């Protein structure tokens with residue numbers, strides 16, 4: 001009889017699935033892969049972006065969370081009004097740690113507020129559009145913002161409130177009041193029940209921001225090597241660190257989607273020379289649309305991990321092909337790596353050989369494996385909450401992905417070239433030369449190719465599977481979110497939150513890598529995990545004989 005530790009990954013999977021009713025087991029089987037090596041994985045596909053099984057205790061959130069919380073939340077000068085009962089706005093109030101730097105004391109920053117129409121029974125019965133109009137008017141009167149965004153929650157779609165009509169009507173009305181102050185007002189039909197997860201909310205946010213804001217301003221700002229950073233949300237100051245590095249290299253950040261961003265940045269995104277995509281899942285739609293409309297190529301980058309940061313900087317420099325930039329990037333890397341290497345020399349002997357599991361969102365379960373590699377640690381299990389097959393298997397599978405009934409109601413925008421501003425940033429010849437040198441445009445290879453044989457890849461993991469994995473495989477660290485944290489730590493395994501960073505960070509870039517190394521060393525080598533069992537449970541009771 002093999003011990004629990006000696007179970008093969010296939011046996012682990014079997015052990016976990018056998019508890020389920022047949023129908024559930026059949027479905028989970030398709031979302032639960034054992035990595036059988038690179039060749040075998042070429043022919044295997046994972047089921048992802050499908051409806052969660054009711055009652056299974058998923059990690060997932062809703063479409064509203066993906067739209068308002070993730071994409072629009074980090075932008076400081078848009079008043080974001082949640083149209084719905086108070087819960088949705090309240091629970092998403094400052095709970096994502098997307099930081100911002102309003103740069104001047106009088107600069108607009110509405111991120112500390114929670115704006116809600118606070119719908120009641122009356123609004124459900126008679127409709128909430130009047131209340132929404134009043135809320136928009138009040139927000140305008142109080143703040144005179146550059147833009148107001150309206151986010152629909154579950155009941156809004158069910159009772160038939162037309163949020164887009166209110167947005168149009170109020171935009172016209174308010175812009176007529178004061179022609180010197182233009183306000184843009186737009187709405188998102190991101191009701192929580194749409195799609196199957198946060199992912200639908202990303203798509204809806206991408207569509208609306210592209211329709212109503214991106215391209216509004218086509219004047220190129222000052223600065224060389226103009227890039228947009230897409231899908232980087234400044235959690236724990238990640239974007240600040242990336243901005244510091246780009247600045248040091250002499251690369252100009254034109255706009256960020258959407259860590260530490262402003263409305264104006266979204267508006268002028270169409271003038272950049274290159275789009276760099278960090279979180280592929282949440283923002284690839286905008287990257288594709290900008291390429292079609294204005295001819296801006298996009299590349300996948302990763303600023304999580306010191307080596308990945310260096311690789312991404314080199315990629316950007318190679319794209320521009322300017323010797324001065326290439327040399328400067330090398331200087332910056334050499335300078336920054338000194339501290340990285342010194343920290344690793346201290347930490348790595350204590351972390352080498354340890355194991356990690358990562359079940360997070362739609363990109364971090366992949367990106368953070370680079371940091372663990374740098375620490376000499378192995379990622380033995382990973383998966384996403386809401387990613388699609390292309391985030392697991394690479395974009396090559398996109399043509400084969402079948403959109404099921406649950407996601408069919410998410411609109412696909414049809415984008416065409418902008419005749420006035422379309423401008424391919426590179427000639428065909430230049431693109432071919434870059435590709436011959438190994439450059440990949442519009443490409444993301446996904447999580448699976450970076451994982452080792454005999455690891456587990458699990459989509460939309462749930463509470464039961466998490467507990468069972470920990471019990472059987474005993475990783476040295478588990479990465480997930482706040483809902484999992486305390487349940488996992490009660491099992492004696494440290495949990496590193498890769499959504500809110502346990503209030504730490506930044507973890508991006510070179511300084512972020514150093515922060516992460518120190519944090520992981522502290523977590524996996526803490527003595528506290530050895531105190532979980534009382535001494536009298538480990539040792540047999542002492543016995544003594546009375547000698548009279």
Ligand code: SF4
Pocket residue numbers: 062063064065084087088152153154155191192193
């Ligand atoms: S599922 Fe519906 S009610 Fe819940 S947070 Fe999302 S929008 Fe609000």
